[in-house]
Amino acid sequence: MKALVLAGGHGTRLRPITHTSAKQLVPIGNKPVLFYGLDAIRAAGIQDVGIIVGDTADEVRRAVGDGSRFGLRVTYIPQEAPLGLAHAVLIAREFLGDDDFVMYLGDNFIVDGVRGIVEDFRRSRPDAHILLTRVDDPTRFGVAELDETGRLVGVAEKPERPRSDLAIVGVYLFTPAIHEAVRTIKPGDRGELEITTAIGRLLERGADVRSHVITGYWKDTGRVEDMLECNRLVLETLEPYNHGVLDDATEIAGRVVIEEGARVTGSRLVGPLVVGAGATVRDTYVGPFTSIGPGCTLTDTELEFSIVMERSSVIGVRRIRDSLIGKDVEIKPAISTPQAHRFVLGDHSRVRVA
Template sequence: MKALVLAGGSGSRLRPITHTSAKQLVPVANKPVLFFGLESIAEAGVREVGIIVGDRAAEIESAVGDGSRFGLDVTYLPQEAPLGLAHAVHIARDYLGDDDFVMYLGDNFIVGGIRALVRRFQTERPDAQIMLARVSDPRAFGVVEVDGHGRVIALEEKPERPKSDLALVGVYLFTARVHEAVRRIKPSGRGELEITDAIQELVDAGCRVDSVVVSGYWKDTGNVADMLEVNRLVLDGIEADCSGEVHSSELIGRVVIERGATVTGSRIVGPVVVAAGSRIRDSYIGPFTSIDSDCAVTDSEVEYSIVLRGASIVGVRRIERSLIGREVEVVSTPGMLRSHRLVLGDHSKVQVVS
């Protein structure tokens, strides 16, 4: 079995962060989301991985390399534009050959990995096997109808009137029969080759398509709220480790201070991770916060947030539920009463107290 990992999307819902970084490399608990997926694939016993890359190919390749750090053998497959999940299968045809494969969306996060899913597929041998999750608003997802045995009856991409609350999770298992289905479908109204249409082709051809409803936690980390929620979940499982320098400070609960980080005159309430090279001084860092490498937080309060590499926060009374980008500077201006001075990139979102 091989794996096909999709890491070519534009990440429009995470702008402006994704103007300068691949969405799959935005970190939770200071580790890129993509890495969790690659670790799950390796843990399931799959070794050969094709990664679909787009405009951020160089960044993805620099971060993942040849895959050996994960125990994988990685091949990069360029996609000229994000033309749909089934299009990714189409361009990977030569790489995949006639092997079974697991397709994994690189910005998805699944607790518990995919080992059990892969074993079930290999044991029961359906033509395709999909993962489903019950969601409150299915209109934003591919929606699936199943019979009483979990066999797929019908699929629809982002329907206005969903026929069920079962949404496709970003992990799919296929035999080589999917390639013929992909060849038969046409672009949707969005101009994309939809994987839902390809799976429907399999169903219409009488192929066996099984489903598994996710019992654990799953998130598509395509927006800030979901990124923060996944960050919370990962941090909730860490163990305390103080390898850095801590002076005149109070660490409460599960706090990780990596070697090379410095904390002075501050109070940190875990779970919190502070990466190497970062400096926390005269500040409060609250639960479910991850601070990446080479950041500086001075005379400020930060809680339930993700702070990316090289960011600086100085004299800010309170930051929470925020995603602070790389090399960002956030500073207070006490002399400028009743005004805000902002320099914001395209697609930014700012909430202020007026």
């Protein structure tokens, strides 16, 4: 069995972060979200992985390499544009061959992994198997319709009037039967080859397409609030340790991870939180559910419920919370002047001013 991981796309809902970074590499607990998926695939006993890449291909290649660090063999498959999930299956035909495969969206986060699901699929081997979860707003997702016996009878992509609250999770399991289906469909209203259309084609032909409603935690990390929620969840599982340097004036409460080379002086750290390798924290309060990336600098500031990516600095600013701060960002007070706000903001930025 193989895996097909999607790591292309533009990540429009995470702009401006994704103007310069792949959305799959935004960190949760100082670990790129894509890496959680790759670890889950290896834990399921799969070693051959094809990764669909787009405009951020070079960044993904640098991060993942040949896959050996994950115990995987990785093949990169370029996609000229984000033309749909079924298009990804279409262009991966040579890599997939006649093997069964799991398709995993690289920006999805499933706490319990996919090992049990993959084992069930290997045993029963239906033509396709999809995972479902109940959501508050199914118009944002592919949606499944079940009959009174729980059998899958229909799927639709982001319908205006959903027939259920069951969203399709970004993990799909297929036999080679899917290849004929993706070859015969046409682009939908969004101009993409939708995998829901291909699954619908299998249903029309009487194929064995099964579904399973998951009860564990799942999140599509396409929005800032989703990233922060996943970060909270990961940090809740921390096993605390200190591989850095703390002075006697620093106070620690709760589960705190301090990675190698980090220095913390005169500060208060309230976990769960992680301070990345080589970071410097001085005269600062860092509150719970915060991830400080490698090489960051925090001085005389207050920060909580946030993600700060590598090499960024926050100096003399109070109080920051519920924030996603990108790489190589500098935040510091403005020069004292009559009250005014001064901004340099990228496209699609969101600012809240007290």
